[in-house]
Amino acid sequence: MSYKAGFVGLVGRPNAGKSTLVNYLIGEKVGIVTRKPQTTRQKVLGVYTDEKMQAVFVDAPGKVQADSGLNLFLKQELETVISDSDVLLLVVSVDEKSPEKIDDMIEMVVASKKPWVALINKVDMSQYRHRVQIIKDKLSALNVPVFTGSAKKVDRFKDPLFEALNERLPETKAPLFDKEIYTTQNMREYASEIIREKCFLSLHQEIPYGLAVKIIKFVENEGPTVKIFAEILLNKENHRPMVVGSGGTSLRRIGTASRKELEKVLGRKVFLDLHVRVKKGWVSDERTMMELGYVAQ
Known part of the structure; x- marks a missing residue:
């Protein structure tokens, strides 16, 4: 067959x-x-x-x-x-x-x-x-x-x-990928998507679609804890309060949910450093989109 x-x-x-x-x-x-x-x-x-x-x-x-x-x-x-x-x-x-x-x-x-x-x-x-x-x-x-x-x-x-x-x-003649593989995303990309998902799930008001997540640093070979440094990139300044929340409550909720899921996937403790940055007009800025991987191949 x-x-x-x-x-x-x-x-x-x-x-x-x-x-x-x-x-x-x-x-x-x-x-x-x-x-x-x-x-x-x-x-x-x-x-x-x-x-x-x-x-x-x-x-x-x-x-x-x-x-x-x-x-x-x-x-x-x-x-x-x-x-x-x-x-x-x-x-x-x-x-x-x-x-x-x-x-x-x-x-x-x-x-x-x-x-x-x-x-x-x-x-x-x-x-x-x-x-x-x-x-x-x-x-x-x-x-x-x-x-x-x-x-x-x-x-x-x-x-x-x-x-x-x-x-x-x-x-x-054979499978295209190893039989044990279930996704071609690397962990850096996966971490970015997990954090972005938690942003969408946490923000019940109007969702800022000019929202992206950039992994600044992903360290997994320096001890038992995986260290992930990431920023939530926003398109407009008035979206910042929505993402950060009163006293930082929304950002902490996003960070906690992201860390828990990443720990489950990685099977290791995760330290997640998460910040918010506004870069007006990034959704039409070709250089920023390239940095985020949003450029068609």
Whole structure:
């Protein structure tokens, strides 16, 4: 029996549940998950391997319209994922308010001429169940496999989904990555994403999307404690009080939550030094975006 391996690009609207899906499919956390749309900024690679196949999931940012700055980077990341993937997995959420935007995503996937499958996500949201069959009929008319379910309950559709992906992935002599690997992110990148996730989860008011996390120093070979020095970079001065909080309470909450998760992942004690810095207009500053890794390859 030939082995199958390749890249599976996750495509969908912001907040469709792509990051949650890939985390549960792989069984490990490889992408940040919040209820806020557009939290995925860079391509995240999660790797699923079994005896028949290896699917390298590429969780791309949701589709945005932009001609410059950070949003242009997000748009380019999505385009790169589509062009570089062997198979596309379209994730459609039943709570998407605009049918036209669903149609737009479908048209983009079809135009790529790549093999693809579709998942209708969040079907456990009872107030939107009437939409499931409408979306399913629309997708089924395109003669592609359509799965329904909730990203957090992947056991209900995981096996048939992987079978459909296996049928569409190219044949290879061996897996693309070592069988023990579940993500291609390094720990420095992972730490940055964890801290950014905790910022989004902690800030319940208007979320400053001009927020990024920069790891200044990551020291893991000087004793039993991993030392991480990081800064939360903001685009506007009036976002600082929101992130810092009264007497620093919000920043401490973000730091504590980040440290606990990093300790769980690393299996070691973590010292986290976290500061806030404002750099006005960084979202359109090419040099800063390059430093943060927000430049399309």
